[in-house]
Amino acid sequence: MSVRSNKEPATVPPEIQARLESAGLRRTLATRAVLGLFLANPQGTVSHAQALASLQTRGLDINRVTLYRLLDRLAACGVLQRHADDGARTWRYSLADTGEGLAPRFECDACHRQFRLTEASAPTQAVASDLLRTLAGLGHQGMRVDVAIHGTCASCVPGAGATTEQEPRP
Ligand SMILES: [Zn+2]
Numbered sequence: 739m740s741v742r743s744n745k746e747p748a749t750v751p752p753e754i755q756a757r758l759e760s761a762g763l764r765r766t767l768a769t770r771a772v773l774g775l776f777l778a779n780p781q782g783t784v785s786h787a788q789a790l791a792s793l794q795t796r797g798l799d800i801n802r803v804t805l806y807r808l809l810d811r812l813a814a815c816g817v818l819q820r821h822a823d824d825g826a827r828t829w830r831y832s833l834a835d836t837g838e839g840l841a842p843r844f845e846c847d848a849c850h851r852q853f854r855l856t857e858a859s860a861p862t863q864a865v866a867s868d869l870l871r872t873l874a875g876l877g878h879q880g881m882r883v884d885v886a887i888h889g890t891c892a893s894c895v896p897g898a899g900a901t902t903e904q905e906p907r908p
Pocket residue numbers: 846847848849850851890891892893894
Protein backbone atom coordinates (compact mmCIF):
# COMPACT_ATOMS: atom_id res chain seq x y z
CA MET A 739 0.00 0.00 0.00
CA SER A 740 2.98 2.31 0.22
CA VAL A 741 3.80 4.28 -2.89
CA ARG A 742 7.20 3.09 -3.99
CA SER A 743 9.49 4.74 -6.42
CA ASN A 744 9.04 3.42 -9.94
CA LYS A 745 12.77 3.30 -10.57
CA GLU A 746 13.18 -0.36 -9.73
CA PRO A 747 10.02 -2.36 -10.39
CA ALA A 748 9.90 -6.13 -10.03
CA THR A 749 12.56 -7.97 -12.00
CA VAL A 750 11.19 -9.53 -15.12
CA PRO A 751 12.17 -13.20 -15.45
CA PRO A 752 14.17 -13.99 -18.62
CA GLU A 753 11.43 -16.22 -20.14
CA ILE A 754 8.95 -13.37 -19.90
CA GLN A 755 11.50 -10.90 -21.19
CA ALA A 756 12.08 -13.17 -24.19
CA ARG A 757 8.37 -13.33 -24.96
CA LEU A 758 8.02 -9.56 -24.72
CA GLU A 759 10.93 -9.09 -27.09
CA SER A 760 9.75 -11.61 -29.64
CA ALA A 761 6.34 -9.91 -29.64
CA GLY A 762 7.99 -6.52 -30.11
CA LEU A 763 6.50 -5.19 -26.90
CA ARG A 764 8.50 -2.36 -25.49
CA ARG A 765 9.16 -2.37 -21.78
CA THR A 766 7.38 0.82 -20.95
CA LEU A 767 6.71 1.94 -17.43
CA ALA A 768 3.12 0.74 -17.80
CA THR A 769 4.20 -2.69 -19.06
CA ARG A 770 6.60 -3.14 -16.18
CA ALA A 771 4.03 -1.97 -13.68
CA VAL A 772 1.43 -4.39 -15.01
CA LEU A 773 3.92 -7.25 -15.01
CA GLY A 774 4.95 -6.29 -11.48
CA LEU A 775 1.36 -6.67 -10.42
CA PHE A 776 1.28 -10.28 -11.64
CA LEU A 777 4.81 -11.17 -10.56
CA ALA A 778 4.03 -10.02 -7.04
CA ASN A 779 1.19 -12.52 -6.85
CA PRO A 780 2.01 -15.33 -9.31
CA GLN A 781 -0.97 -17.46 -8.32
CA GLY A 782 -3.52 -14.72 -8.49
CA THR A 783 -5.98 -13.87 -11.20
CA VAL A 784 -6.89 -10.27 -11.74
CA SER A 785 -9.72 -8.64 -13.64
CA HIS A 786 -9.24 -5.50 -15.68
CA ALA A 787 -10.97 -3.42 -13.03
CA GLN A 788 -8.83 -4.86 -10.23
CA ALA A 789 -5.64 -4.27 -12.20
CA LEU A 790 -6.68 -0.70 -12.90
CA ALA A 791 -7.41 -0.07 -9.24
CA SER A 792 -4.11 -1.59 -8.07
CA LEU A 793 -2.07 0.36 -10.57
CA GLN A 794 -3.76 3.61 -9.68
CA THR A 795 -3.20 2.90 -5.99
CA ARG A 796 0.48 2.54 -6.83
CA GLY A 797 0.42 5.95 -8.39
CA LEU A 798 0.53 4.88 -12.03
CA ASP A 799 -1.45 7.14 -14.30
CA ILE A 800 -2.97 4.72 -16.80
CA ASN A 801 -6.35 4.86 -18.47
CA ARG A 802 -8.78 1.99 -18.91
CA VAL A 803 -8.31 1.61 -22.64
CA THR A 804 -4.53 1.58 -22.47
CA LEU A 805 -4.71 -1.07 -19.78
CA TYR A 806 -7.16 -3.17 -21.81
CA ARG A 807 -4.84 -3.10 -24.80
CA LEU A 808 -1.81 -3.87 -22.70
CA LEU A 809 -3.44 -6.84 -20.98
CA ASP A 810 -4.58 -8.16 -24.35
CA ARG A 811 -1.16 -7.77 -25.89
CA LEU A 812 0.47 -9.52 -22.94
CA ALA A 813 -2.04 -12.33 -23.31
CA ALA A 814 -1.49 -12.51 -27.07
CA CYS A 815 2.26 -12.98 -26.67
CA GLY A 816 1.84 -15.65 -24.02
CA VAL A 817 3.03 -13.70 -20.99
CA LEU A 818 -0.44 -13.65 -19.45
CA GLN A 819 -3.30 -16.07 -19.74
CA ARG A 820 -6.81 -14.82 -20.19
CA HIS A 821 -9.70 -16.68 -18.62
CA ALA A 822 -13.39 -16.06 -19.05
CA ASP A 823 -15.08 -15.25 -15.78
CA ASP A 824 -18.47 -16.77 -16.42
CA GLY A 825 -20.25 -15.14 -13.54
CA ALA A 826 -19.11 -11.60 -14.14
CA ARG A 827 -18.95 -11.75 -17.95
CA THR A 828 -15.48 -10.38 -17.93
CA TRP A 829 -11.91 -11.54 -18.41
CA ARG A 830 -9.48 -12.41 -15.70
CA TYR A 831 -5.75 -12.50 -16.28
CA SER A 832 -2.95 -14.45 -14.70
CA LEU A 833 0.69 -15.16 -15.41
CA ALA A 834 1.07 -17.78 -18.10
CA ASP A 835 3.14 -20.89 -17.64
CA THR A 836 6.78 -20.31 -18.36
CA GLY A 837 8.83 -23.45 -18.66
CA GLU A 838 8.71 -26.11 -15.91
CA GLY A 839 6.51 -28.34 -18.03
CA LEU A 840 2.85 -27.93 -18.72
CA ALA A 841 0.96 -28.12 -15.48
CA PRO A 842 -2.82 -27.92 -15.46
CA ARG A 843 -4.34 -25.07 -13.54
CA PHE A 844 -7.11 -25.44 -11.07
CA GLU A 845 -9.10 -22.31 -10.45
CA CYS A 846 -11.47 -21.91 -7.57
CA ASP A 847 -14.60 -20.19 -8.84
CA ALA A 848 -15.38 -18.93 -5.36
CA CYS A 849 -12.13 -17.17 -4.39
CA HIS A 850 -10.42 -17.11 -7.81
CA ARG A 851 -7.20 -18.48 -6.45
CA GLN A 852 -5.23 -20.65 -8.82
CA PHE A 853 -3.36 -23.80 -8.06
CA ARG A 854 -0.85 -25.22 -10.46
CA LEU A 855 -0.96 -28.99 -10.42
CA THR A 856 2.71 -29.61 -11.09
CA GLU A 857 2.19 -33.23 -10.00
CA ALA A 858 0.21 -33.70 -13.20
CA SER A 859 2.78 -32.12 -15.54
CA ALA A 860 3.90 -35.32 -17.23
CA PRO A 861 0.48 -36.73 -18.19
CA THR A 862 -0.70 -33.26 -19.21
CA GLN A 863 2.33 -32.80 -21.41
CA ALA A 864 1.59 -36.14 -23.05
CA VAL A 865 -2.03 -35.18 -23.74
CA ALA A 866 -0.92 -31.79 -25.06
CA SER A 867 1.57 -33.37 -27.48
CA ASP A 868 -1.15 -35.69 -28.71
CA LEU A 869 -3.56 -32.82 -29.24
CA LEU A 870 -0.96 -30.76 -31.08
CA ARG A 871 -0.14 -33.74 -33.30
CA THR A 872 -3.84 -34.17 -34.09
CA LEU A 873 -4.12 -30.48 -34.94
CA ALA A 874 -1.03 -30.64 -37.12
CA GLY A 875 -2.58 -33.61 -38.95
CA LEU A 876 -5.54 -31.38 -39.80
CA GLY A 877 -3.24 -28.64 -41.00
CA HIS A 878 -3.72 -26.37 -37.99
CA GLN A 879 -0.88 -24.81 -36.07
CA GLY A 880 -1.40 -25.18 -32.33
CA MET A 881 0.77 -22.76 -30.41
CA ARG A 882 -0.04 -23.36 -26.83
CA VAL A 883 -2.19 -25.65 -24.72
CA ASP A 884 -3.93 -24.33 -21.67
CA VAL A 885 -5.46 -26.91 -19.38
CA ALA A 886 -7.78 -25.48 -16.79
CA ILE A 887 -10.03 -27.12 -14.26
CA HIS A 888 -12.68 -25.10 -12.49
CA GLY A 889 -14.23 -25.92 -9.19
CA THR A 890 -14.16 -25.12 -5.51
CA CYS A 891 -10.89 -25.17 -3.59
CA ALA A 892 -10.32 -26.97 -0.32
CA SER A 893 -10.76 -23.80 1.74
CA CYS A 894 -13.97 -22.79 -0.03
CA VAL A 895 -15.72 -26.17 0.05
CA PRO A 896 -18.56 -25.76 2.52
CA GLY A 897 -17.91 -27.85 5.60
CA ALA A 898 -14.39 -28.77 4.48
CA GLY A 899 -13.93 -32.32 5.79
CA ALA A 900 -17.06 -33.51 4.09
CA THR A 901 -15.06 -34.54 1.04
CA THR A 902 -13.28 -37.81 1.53
CA GLU A 903 -11.63 -38.27 -1.87
CA GLN A 904 -9.34 -35.25 -1.71
CA GLU A 905 -5.87 -35.49 -0.35
CA PRO A 906 -5.01 -32.78 2.11
CA ARG A 907 -2.54 -30.22 0.85
CA PRO A 908 0.84 -30.29 2.56
ZN1 LIG B 1 -11.47 -21.04 -3.01
